Amino acid sequence: xxxxxxxxxxxxxxxTGCRLCEQVxxxxxxxxxxxxxxxxxxxxxxxxxxxxxxxxQQCQDAPCMIICPVKAITRDETLSRVMxxxxxxxxxxxxxxxxxxxxxxxxxxxxxxxxxxLCDGDPQCVRFCEVKAVDYVDADxxxxxxxxxxxxxxxxxxxxxxxxxxxxx
Amino acid sequence: xxxxxxxxxxxxxxxKTRTYGQVRCHNPSCMGRLQPERGxxxxxCPVCGSEFRVAWVKDGFPRIRGPVWxxxxxxxxxxxxxxxxxxxxxxxx
Amino acid sequence: xxxxxxxxxIDLSTGKIEIKPIPINVRKKFLGGxxxxxxxxxxxxKKGCDPLGPExxxxxxxxxxxxxxxxxxxxxxxxxxxxxxxxxxxxNMGGFFAPELAWAxxxxxxxxxxxxxxxxxxxxxxxxxxxxxxHLWGKTTTETQWAIREELGDEDIKSLVIGPAGENLVRFANxxxxxxxxxxxxxxxxxMGSKNLKAIAARGTMDIKxxxxxxxLEYNKHFIEQITSAKVNQTQGTLGTPFIWGATxxxxxxxxxxxxxxxxxxxDDIEPxxxxxxxxxxMGPYHMAGCFGCQVHCRAKYKIPTGPYAGxxxxxxxxxxxxAFCGEPDxxxxxxxxxxxxxxxQWGMDNLETGSIISWAMELYELGILTxxxxxxxxxxxxxxxxxxxxxxxxxxxxxxxxxxxxxGGVIASEKIGKNSFDYLIQVKGVSNLHSDERATPAxxxxxATASRGSxxxxxxPAIDLYHLPEGVLRKIYSNPVPYEGLxxxxxxxxxxxxxxxxxxxxxxMAVDCLGxxxxxxxxxxxxLPNFEDWPKVLYYNTGLEFTPRELWxxxxxxxxIERLFNxxxxxxxxxxxxxxxxxxxxxxxxxxxxxxxVVGRVIDREKFKxxxxxxxxxxGLDKDGIPKPETLKRLGLESEPxxxx
Numbered sequence: 001x002x003x004x005x006x007x008x009x010x011x012x013x014x015x016t017g018c019r020l021c022e023q024v025x026x027x028x029x030x031x032x033x034x035x036x037x038x039x040x041x042x043x044x045x046x047x048x049x050x051x052x053x054x055x056x057q058q059c060q061d062a063p064c065m066i067i068c069p070v071k072a073i074t075r076d077e078t079l080s081r082v083m084x085x086x087x088x089x090x091x092x093x094x095x096x097x098x099x100x101x102x103x104x105x106x107x108x109x110x111x112x113x114x115x116x117x118l119c120d121g122d123p124q125c126v127r128f129c130e131v132k133a134v135d136y137v138d139a140d141x142x143x144x145x146x147x148x149x150x151x152x153x154x155x156x157x158x159x160x161x162x163x164x165x166x167x168x169x
Numbered sequence: 170x171x172x173x174x175x176x177x178x179x180x181x182x183x184x185k186t187r188t189y190g191q192v193r194c195h196n197p198s199c200m201g202r203l204q205p206e207r208g209x210x211x212x213x214c215p216v217c218g219s220e221f222r223v224a225w226v227k228d229g230f231p232r233i234r235g236p237v238w239x240x241x242x243x244x245x246x247x248x249x250x251x252x253x254x255x256x257x258x259x260x261x262x
Numbered sequence: 263x264x265x266x267x268x269x270x271x272i273d274l275s276t277g278k279i280e281i282k283p284i285p286i287n288v289r290k291k292f293l294g295g296x297x298x299x300x301x302x303x304x305x306x307x308k309k310g311c312d313p314l315g316p317e318x319x320x321x322x323x324x325x326x327x328x329x330x331x332x333x334x335x336x337x338x339x340x341x342x343x344x345x346x347x348x349x350x351x352x353x354n355m356g357g358f359f360a361p362e363l364a365w366a367x368x369x370x371x372x373x374x375x376x377x378x379x380x381x382x383x384x385x386x387x388x389x390x391x392x393x394x395x396x397h398l399w400g401k402t403t404t405e406t407q408w409a410i411r412e413e414l415g416d417e418d419i420k421s422l423v424i425g426p427a428g429e430n431l432v433r434f435a436n437x438x439x440x441x442x443x444x445x446x447x448x449x450x451x452x453x454m455g456s457k458n459l460k461a462i463a464a465r466g467t468m469d470i471k472x473x474x475x476x477x478x479l480e481y482n483k484h485f486i487e488q489i490t491s492a493k494v495n496q497t498q499g500t501l502g503t504p505f506i507w508g509a510t511x512x513x514x515x516x517x518x519x520x521x522x523x524x525x526x527x528x529x530d531d532i533e534p535x536x537x538x539x540x541x542x543x544x545m546g547p548y549h550m551a552g553c554f555g556c557q558v559h560c561r562a563k564y565k566i567p568t569g570p571y572a573g574x575x576x577x578x579x580x581x582x583x584x585x586a587f588c589g590e591p592d593x594x595x596x597x598x599x600x601x602x603x604x605x606x607x608q609w610g611m612d613n614l615e616t617g618s619i620i621s622w623a624m625e626l627y628e629l630g631i632l633t634x635x636x637x638x639x640x641x642x643x644x645x646x647x648x649x650x651x652x653x654x655x656x657x658x659x660x661x662x663x664x665x666x667x668x669x670x671g672g673v674i675a676s677e678k679i680g681k682n683s684f685d686y687l688i689q690v691k692g693v694s695n696l697h698s699d700e701r702a703t704p705a706x707x708x709x710x711a712t713a714s715r716g717s718x719x720x721x722x723x724p725a726i727d728l729y730h731l732p733e734g735v736l737r738k739i740y741s742n743p744v745p746y747e748g749l750x751x752x753x754x755x756x757x758x759x760x761x762x763x764x765x766x767x768x769x770x771x772m773a774v775d776c777l778g779x780x781x782x783x784x785x786x787x788x789x790x791l792p793n794f795e796d797w798p799k800v801l802y803y804n805t806g807l808e809f810t811p812r813e814l815w816x817x818x819x820x821x822x823x824i825e826r827l828f829n830x831x832x833x834x835x836x837x838x839x840x841x842x843x844x845x846x847x848x849x850x851x852x853x854x855x856x857x858x859x860x861v862v863g864r865v866i867d868r869e870k871f872k873x874x875x876x877x878x879x880x881x882x883g884l885d886k887d888g889i890p891k892p893e894t895l896k897r898l899g900l901e902s903e904p905x906x907x908x
Contacts, residue, residue, distance in 0.1 A: 016559040017360075018552030022478060027331050031475035034365060036467035044417075046441060047404060048575055049563035084521060092837055109469065128483065129556040131548070178795035179738050180488060180785075186735065187493060187790060195513040195730070196858035197702070197754050200730040219858065221512070224535045226500050230493070235533050236510050241858070242527065245514070248859035256863075 005080025008116065008123060009142045010053050015133035017042055017051035021125035028124045029114075036092060037107060039116040040134070041126050053134055055115035055125070056103040058082050064095035064104050064115075080139070081118050089113065192231050194219055205231045219244060263471040264330050264805045265289060267369035269902070269908060270390055272383065274457050275316055275375030279390050284369065288907050289807065290817075291899065294369055295325035296775035297821030298351060298908075299341040302372055304828045305904040313345035313449075314431060314456040322422065322462060323370040324360030325778015329470050330804035331478045333486050334556035334780045336361060338439065344448040344715070345433045346671045346694025348616070349841060351453065352715045353437065353445030355636050356553035356561075360462065362420040366466025373459065381459035382421075387468055395460040395546060396692060399429060402608040403438040407850045410463045425610025427658045428455035433671040435614035436865065438607070442561065442577040445554070446612040448715050449671070471804030481803050485792065486557050494788040495558045499550060502562040504534035506787065507581035507589070509838020510698060514857015515728075516589045517699045519644050520625040521688050521848050524699035525856035526589045531596050537579065540567055551577060551654065557626075558782050569597045571604055579603035586617020591624055591650050593822060598647040604656060609658045618694035619668050619675070620653045622687055631681050632886040638662045651907070673840050684839075688846050691716030691790035700855045702864040703727065705760035712764065712843045714825040720781060722768035726789045728754050739785060740766050743794045743811035755860065757870040761877035769818035773797065774822060820898040823882070823890060827903060836888045843875060843888060 022038035030037050040055040058081045059065075065073040065082060072088035073095060075081070084095075089112070096113055097106045104115050116123075118136070126136040192212070194201040198218040207229070213220045221238035236242075271280040284294075292298040299321040311317040327335045338360035344351030363369070365392050367388040380395040398406050403425040409418050419437060427435035428451030435451030436444045443518040445451075454460075489495055497505050510516050514525040530536060540548045544565035552559035566574045567782035579599055580589075587593060587602035606613045618875045620642075627642040628631040634640075642649050642664075656665025667675045688695045690889055694714025700707040705727045706719075713721035726739075736750045740763055750759040767785070774784050777797060785793050794811035801807050801814075808816075826834075837844050849866045856862065876886065883894025895901045 016550055016552035018554060018556050018559065020555045020557065023331060023555055024482075027472050027475050027479055029891045031472055032468075033330055033470040033472055034467065036365075037469075047408065049441075049549075049551065049577070051551075087480070108467070113723075127558075128486070130486070131559070132520060179742055179792050180792045180796055183738065183790040184488065184491070184736065187491070189493065195509065196860065197513055197728055198732065199858075201873070214780040217859065225495050230496065232497060233509065233512055234504070234535055235508060236529065238528055242856075244859050245856055246861050249855060249862040252863035 005077075005139050006136050007058060007139045007142065008055055008079065008118065008126070009068045009137050010055070011050040011133050011135070014131045015042065016131055017044060017050040020128050021053060021134060024124040028119060036109075037114070039103075039105065043148060053125075054101060054103060055134075057101055058084065058116070058118070063098045063100065067098045068096045069094065071148055079118055079121055082115070083117060084113060084115060086112060190229055191229070192233050194221070195221060195233055195236070211237065263473060264326060264328070264364070265366055265807070267368055268388075269370040270327050270368055271374070272390065273373045273375045274373065274377040274381065274392070274459060277392055281388075281394075281882070282908065284622070284908065289326065291907075292821055293326045293776035293817050295323055295337070296339045296341065296354065297326075297772060297817060297824075298370060298776070299323050299339055299352070300350075300821050300824040300828065302370070302908065303341050304824050304831075305906055306372055306374070307343055313343045313348065313351070314452060315826045316374070316457065318343050318456070320373045320450065320453050320457070321370065322364075323778055324364050326807070327362035327800065327804055328369065328778040329361035330743070331472055331475075332446065332777070332779060332800040332804055333481050333482060333489060334553060334558070334783055335778050336460055336554035336556060337775070337778050337780060338363075338445065339775060339778075340422075340437050340445040340450045342450060342453040342581040343832065344692070345452045345456075346449040346549045346734050347673070347841070349691050349832050349834060350715050350825050351448035353447045353450045354435070355439065355443045355445040356556075356722070356780060357420070357443030358554045359420045359422050359439040359443075360778060361554050362418075362466060362669055363464040364466070364470060365468050366464045367468050367691050373457065373463070375457065377458040380458045380460050382410065382459065382463060385462065385464040385466075387466050389493070389530050398460045400426065401777060403428065403610045404441060404608065405882040406461055407439075410461060414463065414465075415839070416465055419465045420500070421461045421611070422908075423461040424451040424454045424459075425608060427609045427611035428434070428452055430462075430658065430660050430669065432611055432657060432660070432669040434612040436610050436612045436618075438610050441575070442607045444607070444612070446582075446614060447563055447718065449612075451610050472804055474803045478803035481799055484497050485800065488790070488792060488796075490557050492788040492790055495782060498560040498782060498787075499558050501538050502550070502560050502578070503581040504537050504579065504584055507584040507697070507718040508534045509758070511589065514703065514854065515699055517585065517623070517688065517695065517697045518527070518589050518856075519592045519844070520621045520686060521591060521699070521852070522625070523856050524596070524701065524854040524861070526592060528858070529588060529594050531594055532584060532588045532599050536596060537562065537599070538566075540564060540600070540729070543567065550768050553780070556780065558780075560782065566598060566600045566604060568598070569601055574604055574605045576600070576607055578607070580613075581860045582614040582697065583617075586613045587650065589697050590621035593650060594643040595647055595648045597625040598651065602651060605651065605658075611654075611658055614771075615671070615694050615807070616654055616657065616694060617697070618670055618688065619657075620650055622672065623653070623664065623668060624677065625686050626683050627710075629686075631683050632664070632679065636664050636679070638664070685847065688841075689717055690845060690846070691841055699854065701849055701866055702857070702861040704757045704866060704871065704874065705754070705763055706868050707845060707849060707871065708760055708764050708878060711845050712875070712878060714822065714829060716741055721771055723786070724767045725758070725787055726785065727763060729789065730754065731749050731789055735789065737795070738765075739789060743815050754869050755864065757867070761874050762881060764878055765881040768822055769815055770794070772818035772821050773814050776817060820900060823898050824903070826882070826884070826888075826890065827900070830889060834888065845871070852858050
């Protein structure tokens with residue numbers, strides 16, 4: 001079987017906190033500029049200069065999907081995403097309460113829940129983020145960058161240890 | 170109406186004039202294009218003789234960090250002395 | 263949609279609040295942001311009003327594109343009569359406030375009167391409330407913002423606040439939002455302080471419908487690429503604005519020791535790369551932050567590594583802080599730079615004015631015009647880092663004779679100090695010059711002399727004049743959208759063609775300020791950045807407003823003329839050193855002594871300078887005294903001002 005399922009990978013250390021992702025998200029989905037409608041949201045600790053983009057993780061065993069009393073939430077395996085069917089949804093907000101990432105939102109204007117749908121395969125947040133604090137990659141590639149960075153640290157430490165050892169001799 | 174206009178705007182046309190990898194000499198009336206060697210930390214302007222310390226914004230993207238003080242200060246002092254002399258001859262410009 | 267954002271009139275004396283729509287004919291004439299603010303200022307203040315009295319009116323606004331999907335529609339504009347120069351007061355800042363104000367339903371606030379006790383405004387989804395701020399009085403700029411969030415229980419609140427400097431009516435106190443975004447110039451913080459207005463807090467979730475969302479999204483992508491691919495913005499996004507200071511100092515365009523030199527020598531420790539290293543060390547390799555929706559991300563995040571404030575978090579330092587705490591007082595320590603920047607951010611005072619006025623006092627002290635008696639024993643010499651930072655504190659809290667006097671701004675201070683102290687004050691219209699030295703660049707000198715809010719580089723500076731661009735390139739830029747067939751010169755020391763460039767830039771920057779976008783997104787530091795031809799598309803896709811490039815130019819020219827009318831009403835006279843389009847005599851009399859070989863030995867030629875002003879006035883449609891000709895006012899539709907449309 002063909003491997004599938006790219007995921008939204010988030011690198012908070014790169015985020016500049018500009019919130020363009022929130023804006024393009026709401027314009028793409030609703031034709032409206034309003035961060036309250038955005039599926040992605042930058043959480044900020046301004047007094048420390050820390051910005052962290054938060055969005056749906058498209059969980060494999062999604063709590064929102066499990067808790068939904070009317071089975072309005074399902075997994076769409078072609079894009080490896082969790083989707084809400086609003087014709088079935090009764091607006092009880094159980095999914096909002098249960099999501100461990102706070103990624104299921106409720107829109108107070110339209111009285112509907114909403115979440116990241118990966119823009120049907122072309123996430124606008126990724127497309128517009130110049131620093132690539134959000135990226136759209138194959139799920140198994142997410143850890144590669146971290147692996148490499150960690151490996152680099154280890155080899156640097158090893159090299160240092162070797163240098164120290166040769167110095168002491 | 171402006172937004173229906175076909176073709177490129179001036180800004181878009183001028184985008185082609187960008188010269189990545191090069192810096193301009195900081196002597197304003199020289200402004201010669203300098204292309205520091207990859208990774209170099211100094212560059213000398215072949216036209217006016219000014220020397221600059223070079224920093225790299227990223228690989229392949231040099232930037233003049235500042236003058237090589239001794240060299241450029243000497244050039245400035247010589248130029249000033251010459252100007253003062255001329256001024257004495259011709260009166261102030 | 264963006265066009266249904268409202269205007270609110272708030273009278274702090276009576277507590278009365280009126281909310282009105284902004285009529286479309288007003289939008290067509292003045293767009294929004296600074297332009298509409300200028301119109302409101304002219305209409306809502308009386309001639310000769312006391313800048314620090316209840317009759318002064320303070321305007322707070324976003325541009326017409328604020329919070330829409332144009333790149334970086336982050337700018338907030340603040341305007342009032344200036345307590346610093348007595349003419350136009352105007353300050354523009356990045357951050358996140360104006361978009362939040364727009365989502366809360368408003369584009370413009372017009373605030374009059376004076377509250378009996380400290381108050382703040384709480385603006386939330388179409389409603390405005392005046393709240394007690396006695397418990398916030400005395401707090402720093404960030405303390406105030408975090409306290410408001412806590413009090414109202416919403417982390418997403420964005421506030422525009424003043425610090426202790428504004429409360430103490432320091433005439434160059436600023437208005438701040440976030441960690442470091444400052445509406446710095448012309449003392450807008452003191453105006454807020456004089457009204458007992460500590461803060462304006464906004465939070466909103468009201469939709470802004472985009473007129474043509476698909477096109478807006480696609481065009482924005484294209485627009486951003488044009489902006490971020492510019493070398494200047496890539497450098498900016500890596501090193502922040504200190505790179506501008508570094509590049510300018512490199513050839514000798516930086517004011518040093520007040521105005522004694524035009525370059526600071528051997529200052530490697532405060533060059534952008536050195537600052538960048540400190541920021542990277544204290545915050546990690548990715549240490550740049552962006553204003554709302556901006557991909558240039560020119561703000562560096564840092565923690566002060568050493569000294570009494572070690573560990574404190576701040577942002578910047580911008581190039582004005584390098585001028586204020588390094589070049590002008592001739593200091594070279596990164597600790598002084600980062601600390602000074604932190605103090606002015608926390609206390610809410612304009613870094614530029616602060617550094618400039620202290621450097622002036624340093625020169626006066628070295629000349630013996632100021633003595634230990636006035637400084638209370640402080641050795642206020644150049645290169646004395648400790649004295650510099652001590653003076654920042656004394657000004658903010660009005661401590662000691664000199665601190666209290668300098669807090670009044672240069673012109674009033676020079677009257678109190680007496681002797682020939684005024685001769686050394688580098689200012690135009692009562693507002694200190696940027697840390698730049700324009701003796702080798704007549705175009706830039708013309709810009710500072712004629713800028714509407716007093717000496718300033720962000721009102722009309724043709725910064726690209728220094729790049730020696732081929733004449734053909736200059737012509738492409740400067741003959742659009744209005745044809746220009748006169749001379750243009752690539753030579754930065756020339757006088758010909760420069761008045762037109764300054765006139766063009768004045769309109770370009772006004773247009774940007776009306777739209778509400780950042781100047782790093784237009785022809786300021788980069789020749790290839792968007793301008794008049796590009797904006798109509800952004801405007802149309804986002805708001806549905808149809809403008810031709812020429813029509814945008816006309817709006818800009820009209821708004822600049824309103825600013826001129828205000829200044830003339832408040833006493834602008836062409837050659838008046840305190841209230842005119844005139845430079846300090848040192849520009850004409852003292853040759854530059856440092857810098858590149860063709861920069862040394864330069865002065866501005868008085869006669870040629872006069873001719874430049876004449877020509878500049880002609881383009882603007884002013885007579886020789888700088889007063890608009892009747893036909894100019896008619897052409898711009900300003901013949902019956904004040905017209906009270908809003």
